[in-house]
Every structure is written in structure tokens, then in C-alpha cells.
Amino acid sequence: MKIKVGQGFDVHGFAPNRPLILGGLEIPYERGLEGHSDADVLLHAITDAILGAIGQGDIGRHFPDTDPAYKGADSAELLQSVWNLVEQAGYRLSNLDATLIAQKPKMAPYIPAIRERVAALLQVDVDDINVKATTTEHLGFVGREEGIAAMAVVCLLRGE
Ligand SMILES: Nc1ccn([C@@H]2O[C@H](COP(=O)(O)O)[C@@H](O)[C@H]2O)c(=O)n1
Numbered sequence: 779m780k781i782k783v784g785q786g787f788d789v790h791g792f793a794p795n796r797p798l799i800l801g802g803l804e805i806p807y808e809r810g811l812e813g814h815s816d817a818d819v820l821l822h823a824i825t826d827a828i829l830g831a832i833g834q835g836d837i838g839r840h841f842p843d844t845d846p847a848y849k850g851a852d853s854a855e856l857l858q859s860v861w862n863l864v865e866q867a868g869y870r871l872s873n874l875d876a877t878l879i880a881q882k883p884k885m886a887p888y889i890p891a892i893r894e895r896v897a898a899l900l901q902v903d904v905d906d907i908n909v910k911a912t913t914t915e916h917l918g919f920v921g922r923e924e925g926i927a928a929m930a931v932v933c934l935l936r937g938e
Pocket residue numbers: 879880881882883884885886887910911912913914915
């Protein structure tokens with residue numbers, strides 16, 4: 779059996795008058811994240827982890843932030859198009875683990891729905907998806923509530 783592992787990391791700064799989109803869901807909060815797309819920092823980290831696992835570079839190579847086609851893009855659609863590459867290459871998901879690094883908002887109430895949403899986007903078992911959150915104990919840009927970071931690790935399998 780072939781095993782491939784990839785990791786992803788992304789950061790977006792907060793901006794006023796934007797919805798906060800995380801894991802493909804709108805999270806109730808007073809500010810959203812700035813970006814060329816919908817700025818879904820969690821799905822961007824997951825997308826980069828998947829691209830890393832299959833040796834296909836990064837999200838910016840596939841969907842450049844200079845391309846007007848991706849202005850306001852739905853990051854869920856970007857993730858699904860990258861997942862198609864995984865399936866075409868004959869890989870399936872072993873498991874995916876992601877961390878949201880946010881001082882605010884409190885993510886715990888939304889984590890189950892985000893897990894379900896990510897599993898649905900990839901058409902995988904929700905048990906193979908884990909999403910968690912941590913603060914930085916008020917330290918650094920996250921601690922100053924200037925933005926949100928996300929990390930993800932994915933493990934893909936091919937063959938028996
Ligand atoms: N934005 C966040 C950050 C954290 N949580 C939950 O709180 C727990 C404690 O976080 P610490 O950073 O103080 O270790 C963490 O394990 C998460 O369950 C959260 O819901 N939203």
C-alpha cells in the first residue's frame with residue numbers, strides 16, 4: 779500500500795463587513811476574514827495539505843489570487859476540485875486532522891458542523907475528519923485578534 783502525507787498552513791487577517799467563513803460554514807461573528815476568495819482559512823489549509831500529499835504544489839499555484847476568476851471564490855469548490863485530483867490519482871483518505879488557531883470566536887459550538895461539512899465535501903466518513911481549535915493565550919497576531927490561522931495534516935492511501 780502507498781501512503782502519502784501532506785501538511786497545510788494558512789493565515790488570514792480580520793476585516794470589517796465580511797462574513798466569517800470557516801470550514802465551508804458561515805460562523806456568527808462581528809468580523810470576517812480578508813482575502814481574494816471567501817478567505818476560508820481552514821479549507822485553504824486543508825486544500826494545501828491535500829496538494830502537498832499528492833505533490834501538486836499549493837493552492838495559489840492552482841487558483842492564483844491575481845486571477846479575477848477566483849475573486850470571491852467559494853473555497854469549498856476549490857477544495858472539491860483538488861479532491862478530484864486525489865481521486866483521479868487513485869488515492870483515498872485515511873484521515874485528516876486540522877487545527878484552527880483563533881483567540882476568538884469560540885469555535886467549540888461549531889466544530890461538529892464543520893467536521894460534517896468537510897466530510898460531506900470530500901464524501902468521506904466523518905470519523906476520518908478531526909477539527910479542533912486553540913487560542914494562543916493572547917500572544918502574537920492571533921492573540922491580538924488580528925486574524926486566524928489554520929493548520930492541517932492529511933494522510934492518503936492507495937492500494938491494499
Ligand atoms: N477559538 C477557540 C479556541 C479554543 N477553543 C477551545 O478551548 C480549548 C482551550 O483552548 P486553549 O487555547 O486555552 O488551550 C480548546 O481545546 C478548544 O476546545 C475554542 O472552542 N475556540
